[in-house]
Amino acid sequence: MIIGFKTEFPNQLPTNFPVKIMASLPRQCWARQGDNTGPILYEKEVIAYLTNGFAPKKHTVRKASFDRNALPRWNKTRKIEFATGVRTSDYQVFAYAQCTGRQVVRMCLPKGKKMIQVYVDGRKVNTLTFAKNDGFDDYLQFHEWFMPIIIQENDGEYVADLIHWTNFSY
Secondary structure, three states, X not given: OEEEOOOEOOOOOEOOHHHHHHOOOOHHHEOEOOOOOOOEOOHXXXXXXXXXXXXXXXXXXXXXXXXXXXXXXXXXXXXXXXXXXXXXXXOEEEEEEEOOEEEEEEEEOOOOOOOOEEEEOOEEEOHHHHHHHOOOOOHHHHHHHHHHHHHHOOOOEEEEEEEEOOOOOO
16 A cells, blocks of 8 residues: 655655655665666665664554444555655655554644643653654654644544554554
């Protein structure tokens, strides 16, 4: 199943999500250019990223499908194609992996608080740690990305699937 990733934040700065995801995967999962025989996409960037000790992206948040009578969309049998430019002429797969698990994430901004609180499978987790594991460089990037989504929800609470492709979980 395809998971699309944006290459830019709303402020036009690069997300570097492809590089951060590839840094979390073994080299054999990295995609090649063209008909999969060309050079590895983002190879130099991933090596530089890892050399500099930056944290890889270990999971992604996706709107949950809440049909209680159906199997969850994301489970350990799903293969993942990581891509940018989904549904455009710029579509490009940059890595492949297997879904290793799914958890439920809930994000909210409690009354009187200024920081988003994150709960995974009902347990509160450190928001900055969660943000870094989700590929954000700092809390501000995380806040600017998710606050509009949280505010849009009827009860000010965003519930979603947390999709894993590494052995990490909360």
